[in-house]
Amino acid sequence: MDDPSTQAFLLALLTAGGGLTGYIRTGSIPSVAAGMTVGALYGLGGLRIRNRQPYGVEMALLASLVLAGSSVPRAIKTQKALPIGLSVVAAFGLYRFGTVWRAQA
Numbered sequence: 001m002d003d004p005s006t007q008a009f010l011l012a013l014l015t016a017g018g019g020l021t022g023y024i025r026t027g028s029i030p031s032v033a034a035g036m037t038v039g040a041l042y043g044l045g046g047l048r049i050r051n052r053q054p055y056g057v058e059m060a061l062l063a064s065l066v067l068a069g070s071s072v073p074r075a076i077k078t079q080k081a082l083p084i085g086l087s088v089v090a091a092f093g094l095y096r097f098g099t100v101w102r103a104q105a
Contacts, residue, residue: 004100008046008060011093015039015067018086034070038063042093057101064093 001007019035022028041063048056071086 004057004060004096005046005050007096008042008049008056008063011060011063011089012039012042012046014089015042015063015086018082038067041066045097057097057104060093061097061101064090064097068094 015035016039017035019032019039022031022035042060045056045058045060045063048054048059050056067086068090071083071090074080075083075087
């Protein structure tokens with residue numbers, strides 16, 4: 001589980017699954033659009049990392065930045081479990097992919 005591509009795939013499943021769950025529970029189109037978009041970024045980043053193609057780590061890091069940018073302000077404002085959980089996922093991604101990116105430089 002220490003492989004960054006595996007971690008990117010896991011985050012892709014979590015975010016896309018979360019967006020789909022949000023849509024099923026509430027009918028929220030923004031939830032499914034955001035979840036699928038961030039999930040796609042993580043998934044594409046994971047594929048690029050696994051295939052040793054350029055910009056895979058950067059793509060996963062971008063997904064984490066997008067997720068953090070949308071979830072952290074909501075977590076602070078609402079103090080609800082879902083935005084806090086998304087913020088934790090984003091923080092993990094920022095730490096993990098930021099560390100890998102810095103090690104590559």
